[in-house]
Amino acid sequence: MNNQMITPNANHNISSIGRLLLEMGKISLEDTERILRKQHEEGIKFGDAAKLLGLITEDDLQFALSQQFEYAYLPSSNLSYSRDLVAAYEPFSPQVEGFRALRSQLLFRWINEGFKAISIISANENEGCSYLASNLAVVFSQLGKKTLLVDGNMRKPRLHQIFNIKQTYGLSDILADRAPGPDTLSVIPEMPNLTVLCAGTVPPNPQELIGRSNFTQLIKYASSMFDVIILDTPALSVSSDAQMYASITRGAVLSSRLDHTSISEITNLKALVQSAGASVIGLVVNKF
Known part of the structure; x- marks a missing residue:
């Protein structure tokens, strides 16, 4: 009683x-x-x-x-995703404050100027491209921006591992006209403003697929559906895929690694991006 x-x-x-x-x-x-x-x-x-x-x-x-306050992040007890998603698992850390500072820079210098797509590009492998692209996508989604994260690394894709996505189809299948439809996109349940398009089947001809007109059409269509599009790309030391992506997105953020990427490599990377007709709108030095 x-x-x-x-x-x-x-x-x-x-x-x-x-x-x-x-x-x-x-x-x-x-x-x-x-x-x-x-x-x-x-x-x-x-x-x-x-x-x-x-x-x-x-x-x-x-x-x-x-x-x-409708601020999506992941509790430490959630083991569904890679711990590389520091913006989702440790949103109040000083490290993530750096991602928010970059987000502000991109908003003022790029998004608010009417552009939506951004390529993340590095000179060499293991310089934090996927790490940067993933966390940048998370902080944009936390701001309430409808964000599409695309794995453009059709050679060594990684985003499906970071976000624990089992989807077989992805970007390569769309470009080869063999994707089943909208199910190719994966909305992250705990972060409803974030959608991921994985690389899909590893193809023998990624450059030819990127060069097809339907990739440009895909970015244009995505721009009508999303506020921000983040594109993860393979290192330029591996292929020139990233240059092709940059020419389409028209803007790029350069990803480098402390005590790993040389000044000359960064200078060369910047020149290659600009030669593709794209603007360099940011440079990030990763420490890991």
Whole structure:
């Protein structure tokens, strides 16, 4: 009888954060009375009271807050994706602040000028292209921008591993007219503004596929559906695919690696991108 009397009152007074914590299964209805009492005694917020009682962790509280403010990110308990997605798993870290700073630069210098597509290009392999493209796509989606992330590396694709996507078909299949349709696109459930187009079947002729008119048509069509298009590309030391992509997107961000990429390689990379008729709109030095 006593519980029946307390529960409606506790439920009535519970905050929106409390309701989210209940829905997440982090606290029970029985916990709410203790939390409300602690909140009243200490004069603190509901979430802080729950944390003080040891009922939730700081990660639990931050995730609940992100849901309240519609800011999509992944709790550390979610093991579905690669930990390379630091913007999704550690959105409040100094490292991710760098991605947000780059996002602001691209918004002012590129997106707000009417452009939508950006190629991410590196001189050599293992210089962080996929890492940069993935996290940049995440921070754009967190801003509320409908974002399409395309794996243009049809030689050594990686985005399907980062996002744990089992889709067999992708970009190469679309360009070869063998894709089944819109199912080729993968919306990331926890990040509803982010859609990924994987590389698809590894083809014997990636350059010929990129050179087809339907790739340009694909980017134009995607530009009518999405606010931002991020294109991951193979290193220029492997092929000139990235130059072809840059000529179509018209803008590129250069990805380099600290103590790995030389100044001369960056200079040459910039020249090659510009020779393709594209603008260099950013340079990132990755440290890993």
